[in-house]
Amino acid sequence: MTRKSEDAGRSTIRDVAARAGVSASTVSRVLGGVYPVSSATRTRVMRAVRDLDYVADARAKAIAGVGTPTLAFVLEDITGPSFAHMAYGVEREARRLGHLCLVCTTEGDVQHEVEFVEMMRAQRAAAVILVGGSADTPEYRERTRRMADSLASAGSRLVLCGRPPLGPGAPVTVIEYDNEGGAYALVAHVLAQGHQRVLFLGGASDHTTAQGRERGYLAAHRARGLDPDPALLLHGDFTRDAGHRLMREALKEGLEFTAVVAATDMVAAGALTALHEAGLDVPGDVSLAGYDDIPFARDLHPALTTVHVPYEELGRLAVRTALGRTPEHPDEHLLLGTHVVVRDSVAPLAE
Amino acid sequence: MTRKSEDAGRSTIRDVAARAGVSASTVSRVLGGVYPVSSATRTRVMRAVRDLDYVADARAKAIAGVGTPTLAFVLEDITGPSFAHMAYGVEREARRLGHLCLVCTTEGDVQHEVEFVEMMRAQRAAAVILVGGSADTPEYRERTRRMADSLASAGSRLVLCGRPPLGPGAPVTVIEYDNEGGAYALVAHVLAQGHQRVLFLGGASDHTTAQGRERGYLAAHRARGLDPDPALLLHGDFTRDAGHRLMREALKEGLEFTAVVAATDMVAAGALTALHEAGLDVPGDVSLAGYDDIPFARDLHPALTTVHVPYEELGRLAVRTALGRTPEHPDEHLLLGTHVVVRDSVAPLAE
DNA sequence: AACACGATGGCAACCGGTTCCCATGCGGAG
DNA sequence: CTCCGCATGGGAACCGGTTGCCATCGTGTT
Secondary structure, three states, rough: OOOOOOOOOHHOOHHHHHHHHOOOHHHHHHHHHHOHHHHHHHHHHHHHHHHHHOOOOOHHHOOOOOOOOEEEEEEEEOOOOOHHHHHHHHHHHHHHHOEEEEEEEOOOOOOHHHHHHHHHHHOOEEEEEEEEOOOOOOHHHHHHHHHHHHHHHHHOOEEOOOOOOOOOOOOOEEEEOHHHHHHHHHHHHHHOOOOOOEEEEOOOOHHHHHHHHHHHHHHHHHHHHOOOHHHHEEEEOHHHHHHHHHHHHHOOOOOOOEEEEOOOOHHHHHHHHHHHHOOOOEEEEEEEOOOOOOOOHHHOOOOOOEEEHHHHHHHHHHHHHHHHHOOOOOOOEEEEEEEEEEEOOOOOOOO | OOOOOHHHOOOHHHHHHHHHHHOOOHHHHHHHHHEEEEHHHHHHHHHHHHHHHHOOOHHHHOOOOOOEEEEEEOOOOOHHHHHHHHHHHHHHHHHOOOEEEEEEEOOOOOHHHHHHHHHHHHOOOOEEEEOOOOEEEEEHHHHHHHHHHHHHHOOOOEEOOOOOOOOOOOOEEEEEHHHHHHHHHHHHHHHOOOOOEEEEEEEEOOEEEHHHHHHHHHHHHHHOOOOOHHEEEEEOOOOOHHHHHHHHHHHHOOOOOEEEOOHHHHHHHHHHHHHHOOOOOOOOOOOEEEEOHHHHHHHHOOEEEEOOOOOOHHHHHHHHHOOOOOOOOOEEEEEEOOOOOOOOOOOOOOO
């Protein structure tokens, strides 16, 4: 009889109006809730809405200026535990603030990133959050600055989360965590155990996160009047496999060291496996430390000494400050602190 | 002079038209690309577009029927490694197919889930992917079925990914992986090593994923004519902490067993730590196996024997089949296979 | 009984695009 | 030289909502 069920969801506000015997404006007002409508009319409208299983088209509402705001966030790889935690923080806070949350993984492809940001500008996203370290080249700054400007001119906002800042004047919000400070504290802890030759399993040498951690490594040495052997600075990337490979090579080449500091826990995990494969005991034969304090760090054997980074908090802060920005509170640049978590993988130097 | 820079991004197609001295339709056509436009006009328009830094409002395009389609996916917790991999698969495939990807974490709250699905219906999302096991109660079926119907009537699509199916007739796409089969194979492998008393660290007892794995555990025993001691079936959840706690308790209570099968690798990781804390050697004193084959499984010590689940592929398939559904290819119900990965944590029973 | 006023709800304009349909103007063919 | 047709671009309707403004109607007041 009625075509009620077959294409119900496709119905428009005018269909509802027709069925309720009122005008579209009235339906809109009933659904809006504030405008005074007689209860008889309201009932008829609500009934039509239910019959038709009507839901207002969010996109149409958006264009009329009453939509659910959206926020986007872009990262290299969502499977990385630390990124996943940032994602979690972002999503949670976005939800709390009533925002929808778009996500894009770039797999490190700059082109993807640029295109996605452009799409977000078209979507009129309230903010775009770029997550994760990067090479800090002039090209990077130029490109990122352009994205920031174009978003800003569209009334949106670029947030750099754990990414190199752009220098003064760029319309960006920057939230970082202290890589250098964390690495400094961690390496200082290792050196305090008497180790003199500590191997550093770093990331890509142009990656700012990696650089910061490396600077901390060096600074901690200098603070003790030590001058680390450059041969002990190895570079790979932030993956488990890189840690495994680098460690194996170091072992094969007969590099001498009594402790290893990895640039991330993932790297440390790979390195640990390589050490075990070589029959070495950790921390008996060699000490090992990581960075990030991913949940798994506790379950490595021995439990990994590492640096805790408040990733989830980072994500939340990113959206909060980006969205909460007002003329009185313009650009912000936050630097979150970290702290080392002492577990079992670093021991005093024997002998 | 010109107000070019200050509010550039806010410009509409009519602003561009005015600046180029043409009509809005012409601008639309130039940007659309197909309609014939003289090259002089095209140049003028493009120049105006560049000057104003104009980008068409994606929401307005969407309502006019030419938008970028969107797809949503909903999970409990994005920080779980297996979920994160599904998320990765979903996002990748969505991007490949030109879809935007909305994400929502529910933290297990059913209300969130329902509300979010309703929002997605309003957003006219092409598909909504629900990820992760759940209790399979009548209430679940009822609720989920309602979501499926309402999405279907709006021309959208519900996908259940690793979730209990709804029975025949519901407009859903279901993609599962074989929990029972995987657990069967894994436990069979453990039993084949001579173990007789194998402890099972399960998940919530009403959770379908947990149930499937438990069924596999039981079936493998029966296939060998064994009747497992019910005291060896422990229930917690899929977290690392549950594994740790359960294992500690089992040890304290003096439960007898020579092998442990955990319902997930996370649980296994916690259990492994508890075993180590108790001074037990794995696999010397007790064997241990996990489930999921998360990347970290290799770096536990000993490397964890586990069941590989193609999570990323699962995510991709979910979007592909949901989007590729046509009248000729209606509902699908796929069951992906798994395989056990033998590493070092399970050893033949000594003696 | 006439009048004022508040409560309701419809009309139409608008948000920012797309596209159908038609008018114009140009060039080439007969 | 006239006629025809195609290339080009404008006008207006439409997508699905919201909202300002105004007409109407019922009721309370004097």
